[in-house]
Amino acid sequence: MIVEVIATSVMDAIKAEKGGADRLELVSAISEGGLTPSYGLMKEVLKAVEIPVYVMIRPHSSSFIYTEADVKTMMEDIHIAKQLGASGIVTGALNERGEVDEEFLHIVTKHADGLGITFHRAFDEVTDQLGALAMLKTFPQVQRVLTSGGQGEAMDALERYSALVKQTEVSHLAIMAGAGLTAGILETFLKETQVNEIHFGRGVRESHDYRLPIDEHKIQEIKQICRGI
Known part of the structure; x- marks a missing residue:
């Protein structure tokens, strides 16, 4: 089981690694x-930790539909992440029909050559998740999809996760679950969905608050639960 933790600072990264996180998603x-x-x-951050760091490549939060200027900016950021030694990037884009932007992915995979790619929660806004997943499977460099199963909270999408996992069973693509996961619900969630990668933000912070520091003990508890499944 891979446990990924969101980091927003050097201290976050250090605490997450100390707690046992397998990978970081670095964001602002x-x-x-x-x-x-x-x-x-x-x-x-890349100097401070030894675990893999995946860097968010997202220029704004207005939407997941990007202009030509947005894409140029994103490609520059990918080059920087690559030069600094990131293991991968986290990105995604949609077209106006609510589909994964295939042209964008061709550009990204060309510029990110040598980096792993996580397709982020833009996936939760597509009109057809199973169809989108089939298309993403055609991109070998896209290693995983981060998703809430199209719901506000991961626990509300157990059946959808099971369907997504089933569709990726014989592919290179992994389903990484995120959104509202905590140690308290993790065992039930993992047994119901069979996902093998999980993603934490608030769930590993003090008082489950994004504004507060990462609590390495929460990560240790999560790792212990994963070992027992």
Whole structure:
């Protein structure tokens, strides 16, 4: 089981690694769903930890439909993340029909050559998740999809997760669950869905508040639960 933790600072990253996180998603503006972190933050976090760091590539929170200028900005940020030693990026885009933007993915995979790719929760706004997943499976560089199963909370999408996991069973693509997961509900969630990657933001912070520090003991508890499944 892979446990990914959102980090917004160097201290977050250090605490997450100490708690046993397997991978970091590095973002700024966590209250807006995560935006691209600064050059300085990328550099210092990558110096501070040894676990893989995936950098959010998202220029704004207005929508997941991007202009040509947005895409140029995103490609520059991908180059920076790559130069600084990131293991991968977290990104995604939709077209005006509510589908995954396939042209965008072709551009991203070209520029991100050598980096892993997580397709983020833009996936939760597509009109047809199973159809979108079938298309994402055609991109070998896209390693996983971060999703809430199309619901506000992951626990409200147990059947959808099961369907998504089933569709990816014989592919390179993993389903990473996120949105409202905590140690208290984790065992039930994992047994019901069979996902093998899980993503935490508020669930590993003090008082489950994005504004408060990461609590490494919460990550340790989550890891212990995963070992027992």
